[in-house]
Amino acid sequence: MISKNSDIPEIRVGFIGAGTVGTALAARLSGKGYPVIAVASRSKSSADKLAESVDGCNSYETKQAVADVADLVFITTPDDAIAQVVAELKWHPGQSVVHCSGADSLDSLEPARRAGAQVGGFHPLQTFASVAHAIENLPGSTFAVETEGELLETLKQMASALEGTWIRLGAGDKVLYHAAAVFACNYLVTLVKLSTDLWQVFGVSTPEATRALMPLLRGTLNNLENVGLPNCLTGPIARGDLGTIKKHLAALEKSAPALLSTYRELGLQTIPVALAKGKIDSQRAEEMRRLLA
Ligand SMILES: NC(=O)c1ccc[n+]([C@@H]2O[C@H](COP(=O)([O-])OP(=O)(O)OC[C@H]3O[C@@H](n4cnc5c(N)ncnc54)[C@H](OP(=O)(O)O)[C@@H]3O)[C@@H](O)[C@H]2O)c1
Structure with missing residues (x-):
């Protein structure tokens, strides 16, 4: 997959959960040159809709397919579903699993971490009343980033690509x-x-x-x-x-x-x-x- 912007790393991005935040983030990241290649959701129709709005994105029947093909998987389900979704999938070393919850710690991503994946939080400090508003309001937001190492650099770069700023939070700060x-x-x-x-x-x-x-x-x-x-x-x-x-x-x-x-x-x-x-x-x-x- 050719990136549209040479500064953007060739990270194949996937989404599980094709709602307001997932759809807006997929559209904006794709617009900035990130290869958004895969999506699955609870309903195939939501995943199809997201995939139709993003160049080169495939909609999958199963969440496992997204976990298998993407380097960085955003879990953009409601907060209450994150832990269960992550626990039911097989993850692999070298990939990253990131949720967008403002209140959840990284504990819900523990099964992915145990499988060797890097885990993180990437919370847009913004209010999204609908998908259209989310696409409009996302750029320029502050993003609360909770992770370390290589994934921290990746998420900081994403925040900048989205014309936003980032703050780094520790585990105890989130709530x-x-x-x-x-x-x-x-x-x-x-x-x-x-x-x-x-x-x-x-x-x-x-x-x-x-x-x-x-x-x-x-x-x-x-x-x-x-x-x-x-x-x-x-x-x-x-x-x-x-x-x-x-x-x-x-x-x-x-x-x-x-x-x-x-x-x-x-x-x-x-x-x-x-x-x-x-x-x-x-x-x-x-x-x-x-x-x-
Ligand atoms: N909305 C905001 O203002 C806002 C702001 C910052 C952060 N966030 C965070 O962003 C995340 C997503 O929130 P949202 O507002 O985008 O929620 P949303 O609009 O309700 O979308 C959630 C999506 O996840 C799908 N889903 C639900 N359960 C699932 C499961 N078990 N497996 C796979 N997909 C599932 C839904 O299903 P269908 O396939 O049925 O559509 C829906 O498309 C949350 O962590 C939230 O805290 C939200």
Whole structure:
């Protein structure tokens, strides 16, 4: 197989699990010159679909066929299936077996390691709502890489080929790293949902409220990127506006009491950011703490 880019190593890549991440990774790696040669999934139709979208990729009936022909096999099944899939296949020395889970350790790949394969984790720190979005969002992501030796170099090179950056994680770091991603990604969605719930109290539908909030959300992300923490924090806590916070608490108590405890808790977590920004002193911080506690 001829690689399209002379910098890309001639590693024949295979996929087991033709879902969102498998399909996006296969398409993008192939586009960067990696020979993606094999795929199998739980259903042949998913594997066929992935193979149709990637030049030179064969769809196989069995997962073993992928394990037999590929130098590097990505296990892109749901997390809960990884260990069983790996345990039921025969692996060989010289090949690599890599999963894309953010929370799973390398323990689930132990049968492949015992058979002489190198094992690793390659987690795209990104959110993929669909295959099309995954193909679009994958380039430029940060990839959490957990492995060593030759495979570490290969995965670092893949992250760079995907126009992304990489961070190396140790075995003990994975679960906290994933919990951090839940704060930054999933809970951001939850916060916007809570915000749109409040808009409904004054008669604006969720889609309309979401549209109206988008420029604010984009502005916040821009400030995070360009100004950084803690200086990007604005709002009543950053300014130390006790009166405004009191009004918020009273309005929430009246119209949305279920959100009060979340507002208080997030407020308490925001006070140290405001202090670090330096616009409030420790006395004002303590007053806000008493108000919110
Ligand atoms: N989605 C995200 O935002 C995201 C982000 C970062 C990392 N990840 C990680 O990427 C991995 C894949 O997630 P995903 O979102 O791509 O999941 P997904 O869209 O649900 O796709 C999983 C695929 O695996 C196939 N599959 C399920 N059980 C299987 C088995 N026993 N043997 C072979 N194939 C099997 C499915 O079957 P069919 O053949 O029936 O289609 C499906 O195509 C996970 O480890 C996840 O943690 C996901």
